[in-house]
Each structure stands twice: as C-alpha cells, then as structure tokens.
Amino acid sequence: MVDTNSALELRERIFWVPTDLEQLPAHKEWSQRLYANIITLARRIMQAQGLRITVLGAENIPADGGAVLAMNHTGYYDFILGGVPAYLRGKRMVRFMAKKEIFVNSFIAWLGKQMRHIPVDRSAGGASINVAVESLREGNLVGIFPEATISRSYEIKDMKSGAARIANAAEVPLIPMVCWGSQRIWPKGGKKDLGRSKTPIIMVVGEEIPTTGDAEKDIDALCFAMKSMMEQVRDLYDDRFGPFEDGLPWRPASMNGTAPSLEEANRMDTADRAARAARKVKEAEQEAAKSERKEEKKLAKRAQKQLKKMSKWARKDQK
Template sequence: MVNSNTALELRERIFWVPTDLERLPTHREWKERLYAGIISLARTIMQAQGLRITVLGAENIPADGGAVLAMNHTGYYDFILGGVPAYLRGKRMVRFMAKKEIFGNAFIAWLGKKMKHIPVDRSAGGSSINIAVEALHDGNLVGIFPEATISRSFEIKDMKNGAARIANAADVPLIPMVCWGSQRIFPKGGQKNLGRSKTPIIMVVGEPIPTTGDAEKDIDAVYFAMKSMMEQARELYDDRFGPFEDGLAWRPASMNGTAPSLEEANRMDAADRAARAARKAKEAERQAAIDERKAEDKLAKRAQKQLKKMASRARKDQK
C-alpha cells in the first residue's frame, strides 16, 4: 500500500523516491553506450520540462536478472517513463515489446535493434514471444503494455495474456506497474503538453505475480493488481498535488473528468481498427492494380519484342 505519509527524497533533480530505497551500484547494462546516451538525453529533457516523478516500489524490480514489467498505457510518454523504476535500480535498462509498425522507419528500426527492443508482429506473435523469452534468459528486463493500445479512458483496459505467457515460459518474475499523470503530457488524440509543464507523475511498482501456467488466470491477477495500484496512485496524486477541478480532459469519467468512458473508448478503438483495416484493404487493392498493370505492360513489351523479331525474320526471308 502507498500513502501520503511516505517520506520521500529527491534524486537527480527529478525522481522522488522513499528515503529507504537502496542505492545500488551501476549495473553492467549501463555499458551499452547508445542506450545509456538515449536515457541520459531523455532524463535531461524531462528535467527541462520540470517533471516531478514519484516512484514507489522500485525495490520490487530485481537488481539483476530477467523479469517481465507489465505496465498500463495512457500516453505516448509511457515508453520513456516505463524505464524509470528500472533506472533507479542501478541504471538497469528495459527492452520494450512494441508493435512492428513503430519500427517501420529505417533509423528507428536501427535504434530499436541496438537497444534490444522487440518488434511484435500481431499476425505472428509466436516469434516475438520466443525472442522475449530468450532476452529474459539472457538476464534482461522486458517491458510490456498488456492492454496492447493506449487507453483513451485512462482506465485499465482488458489485457492480452502475452506478458503472463512470456514470464511463465522464461520462469522470471511478472511485475505489475502503473503510471498516473503521463496522460497530461502526450495523450492519444488529446492536447500535447511537452513544454515546461512541471507535471507531477506517480509510478507504483507492485510485488511479483506468481505464474501458474494458466495465462488467463495469471493475467487476471495482473489486471486486478494494477487496478488496485491505480486506485492508490490516483488517491495519492490528488492528495499530494490536488485539488483539481472537475471536467479536466486528463481525468477519467469515473473521476468527474471529460475523458471518454471505458465503453466509449472501446468503441472509438474499434472504429479506429475498422478504419485501419479499410485503409489496408484499399492500399492492397491499389497495389494489386499496380502489379496487374505492370504485369500487363511486361507482357505487352514481350509481345512487341516478339513481333519485331518476326518482322525482322520476314524481311530477311524476302531478300
């Protein structure tokens, strides 16, 4: 449980942690110079933004060895914030699983590969699971957003069971995490606030969820743990940084905010998926038409070439 009476101390001008959080020596992962440089840059940007990030329960992340970190997803900043608790454990690094479309750009794909992030092909997820299990066996922390997409409602959505399957297959801890406040910086479909906003953020890391081999049962345990942790984080947030007015866009409908309800957000997500599918179908149809024209042009050129040969032979025969 977390409460407003927890004594905190400031570290690195940005992270507020319990005074008894152990300071660990720098992990060997920090020798990965590219990833270390990216983290240092992200930390500098967050300091410039004036973010105040409170992290509770970071001690639940192992100081060494593999673990699956399952985190809620309320904004695009979560890929940065998701690595903060691990950073506080001796500058450990998180290898995130993300849909392969994010790695579509050649430079981003190169960066992702160098930092050992894991692209996920939703049409063939088995290969991604195998890569994640191998990464965990190598002693890495693997970060997963089991909701699969950003929650527009800012509530915990239904979850895919991949995180539980991966943790069980690799025999590593399955650790739930929640973040509250990141939706105020860069939400999906909402107003960005990337300047010096001085936005407070609370992150809570829970105790590991035992895996049983029943992926649905295990992910349900993760879901209920994250729901409970989120309620605590919200209460603490309001207590420490409130009061906040009703009707704010970054607050869920259940907290008198103007964000869509979970049901409305699910309908919006379904509409987005349908629109993407329609665009893909249209693009596939357009590409098929292009391929058909190319094939026809190729056949026409062959026919013209053949006719020229026949005409040349006919002229020779006439001579």
C-alpha cells in the first residue's frame, strides 16, 4: 500500500505529489523530441482543462531501465494519464501496447511508430509480445492495460496474462498502477467532458509484483494488488473531493452509481465482440463478392476479345 497521508506539493500547476518525491534530472529518453513535444502539448491541454492530478507512489517506477506498467482502464484519457507517473520520474516515456485498430490511420500509425508504441493484433498477439520484450530489454517502460479493454463498470475486470508473461520474459519489474477519475473526462459509451472541467484525478503506483514464470499465478497477484489499490484510491478520492450524491453516471453500481454492474458490463462487451465478429464476416463476404465480380468482369472481357478474334478469323476464311 502507498502512504496516502503524506504532505503534498504542487508541481507544474497540475500535479500534486508527496513533498519528498525526488526531483530527478531529465532521463536521456527526453531527447526524443517528437515524443517530448507531444507530452508537453498533452500537459498544456490538461492544464487548460484545469485537471488536478494527485500521484502517489511514483518512486516505485525505476529511474532507469525497463519495467512493465500495468494500469486499469476506465476511459479513453488513460493513454495520456498512464504516462504521468513516469514523467514525474525524470521525464521518462512510456511505450504503450494498444490494439492495432488504433493505428489504422496513416498519420496515427506514423506517430505511433516514431514514439515506439506497440500495436497488438488480438487475434495473433505473439508478435507484439516479442516486440514488447525487446523494448523492455532495451531499457524502455512499456505500458499495458491488462484488462484488454475499457471497463464500463469502472470495476477492475478479469485480466489477460500477457503483462506477467512479458515482464517475466524480459526479467523486468511488473508494476501495478491504478487511476480513478479519468472516466469523468471521456468514458466509453458515455458523455465526455473535454472542457475546463477541473476534474480531480488520483493515480497510485504500487510496489513491484514478483514474477515466478507461472503467468496465471502472477496475473492473479497483479489483479489482487490492483483491486486493493483501487479500494484505497476510491476511499481517498471520496475523502478529499466528496461527498458525492447517489446516481452519478461515473460511479460504479457498487458505490450507488448508475454505471452498469461488472456482470452487465461483461455481457455488453460480449455483445460488442459478437457484433465486431459479425461485421468482419460481413466485410469479408462483401470483399469476396467484390473480388468475384471483378474476376467475372475480367473473364467477360477476355471472352469478348476472344470472340472478336474468332469473328475476324471467320470473316477472313469466308473471303
């Protein structure tokens, strides 16, 4: 557990951190100007939004060398917030693993490649695991959302074992992180608030989870740690920024909010997966039909050319 009673100080008009958090010089990664400029832009946007981000336990992130940062996932803003604790550790950068669909746009794909993020093909994840392990061995921080998708219930979902397998293969620390409040900014399927909302957010970085090589056992330990940290951060959030009324959409059902229960959210995710699979089948069928029509047109053109040749030969024979 992280000490939540320590005195806090304001850093850069946006980050509240323990007064004893060591201010480190910028890591050599900060020389990667494109990524550094994007982080600077994101920081200014968050300042303009008036976000108040409390970060506890950032000292658990290594000041140098590789580590897997495993974080819960409650909103689309998590890709921005997930890099904040590392930034506070000497302006370190996080290489996120994200589903390949995010990189479909050519410009986004180019940016992702320049920042060395890692696309994940969820139907064949082995290649991305190898890329992540190599990145970690090079001394990078790799960010993973082990729930694999946004939690509509705002509870921690069942986790995939990839984070544990990657950390163990690369022989780097597996570090749990939780974030609470980002679902108030841009949730999945809910109303987003990207203006000057002054939304408070609390992030907690836990101590390393030792890996044993048993991925299922290790991911269970990670899940237990993150659930315990989430209970801690929610209590802290309500104590510092509450009280909150019942029936709020950004609060889980277990806290008298109107977000779907974990079971309901799982059913919704299952329905979404089935719908995506059906769309893919339909798209494949449409593509196959399109290819078939093109082939038929080619064959028809060839047949017409052949008929013209035969007609020409027949006229010559008649002469």
